[in-house]
Amino acid sequence: MHTSPAKLLILIALSLVILVEGRTVLAFFGINIPPLETALIGLVIIATLVIWAIRPLRGSPTKSE
């Protein structure tokens, strides 16, 4: 793993927070992101974080090894 489950949890939480607050800030600049698209962006961010976190580190032994 690239990070511990605890750090992954914090990263996901922080991503959600940045998404919610960032969407509000962008709206003040005339960039409106609808709720559905916001939710989809959130899902993509979470999926990316999870995949990155569970991907084995380069050079680390795999299970078959």
Next chain:
Amino acid sequence: MTALFVDEYPAEARLVKAAFLSSFIAFGIGALFGIIQALHRTDIFRFIDSIKYYTVLTGHGVFLVIAFTIFFLVGLYQWAVTDSLERGPVDIRFTWFWYGLMAIGSFLAAISILAGFLEQPPMVLGAELRANVLFTFYAPLEANPLYYIGLALFLVGTWLAGIDWFRTWWAWRDENPGERIPLRTFMVLTTMMMFFLGSVGVIVSILVFILPWSLEITESLNPLLTRTLFWFFGHMIVYFWLLPAYLLWYSVLPKLSGGRLFSDPLARVVFILFVLLSTPVGIHHQYMDPGIAEGFKFIAMTNTMFLLLPSFLTAFTVVASMEHGARQRGGEGRFNWLQALPWRNPAFTGMALAGLVFAFGGFTGIVNAGMNINYLVHNALWIPGHIHAQVGTATALTLMAGSYWLVPQLTGNRLVGRQVALFQVVLWFVGIVFMTNSMFRAGLVGVPRRTAEPQYQGFEYDVPVGSMGELNAQLALGGTLLFISAMLFLVLMLLTVFNNDSEPIVDGTLPPALSGPEDSPQVLDNLRLWFGIAFALVVLAYALPLAGIVAQSGLFGQDIPPFPVSSEAVMYLEFGLDYVGALVT
């Protein structure tokens, strides 16, 4: 492993546990009322009448910001004084006496509020038993006298708690002449000095004006005077909620980070600044009130802006301490040291996230404090957004996180569900951001606070971001996450208390600061001096406004009858008709 607090001070540990138990019971009831409100006012799920909403709202405020926070404070401060002075109180019976007063007071206030759910509340002291007057109990809204008696007993108990800690310190000082006040005791004593000074307003308001009026001993009161006396107390109490969290951030968080507090002198300066500045600012809650000259409001605003200073000092000191801890744990680089912090520890993570929300909530407080922009958000949903960020997270989340560290030391039991606890604090963090974000956005377009029915017929809010439906959904989602998080916390605490066959894995020792008390000027420990200056500042800020209010309408107002809050809608009608009739004639 050092000896646990419960082993070293079993009698004191019992008192702390009793205080925490009272706090957690209030937290559970208050949280339940919170989710009811979130679902009701967003019209997502309603199972009570909108009239009963105000009973729920009163309970939510009183159970959480009075009972939950202050019972936790007295428990935490009893631990802090005992542990840092390494001695118990002068007389433990007196300690139990003030706790008993607080408990009885809470019980009386609680039954007065909860009786509001009854269709026909019983008659007590010559009036219906009810107290739908919200946390601020603005006259001429009137509760049953029992409610005010309960509040008065609770306040007296809290005063006696402070006196008890001063007595303990005096006894310690006689045994340790010439020693500096240990930091945690210094924090306790300065907090209580602030409370003694700031609570005078509400005590006078209750005992001299509102209680005699509710008992029909006096016939009238001056609503602006009692309201001003409430806010004399009302902003100080914000710091009374917050300073226990500060105590944990300054004393426990550096240790959890793996290091030591950066500066003991800076911590002392911060607490002294709160003694000086927390009370002469209350009028900033009354920018919209007629009867107080604008100049006094401007002075209150200026004083309030000075309060940013201790918050910035805290942000620097606490983050510096965390960085020191992270580097002790092998952290390197400009920002990479953040990765070395103990994120798996729910006590650390909860406090760190609470601090983050506190910084954000602090900026929203600047909006509230600015006279001009306050007019935009006054009495709007923005204000509960600010309160939930500050008290509802900076304080509440820190206290929950602190409990994960402290309760095992008080019970001798290992914390149950450490990973669930981590999830719980993170869930609270996410929930509060969802909820407060919607509150801030709704507040900016004028959605009112303190109402069961924020949607008016034939009127649409001009929401610049998203829609009202989306804001409501977000508020309800955030509120639900918070409720789940609160219940998880209470379940973990309950399981920990009964986890008898275990050994705690927590180390209760707190390392000394990097820059210790020897680096701080002796004058910082001159409590009389700081109390004297604080008193003078309060006189300067309040003497003329209070004199002006009394000069306008008299001490007891001019024929201001009570406005009893009842489920009987006809009473509203009668009052309305009387009022309109009086205006016409």
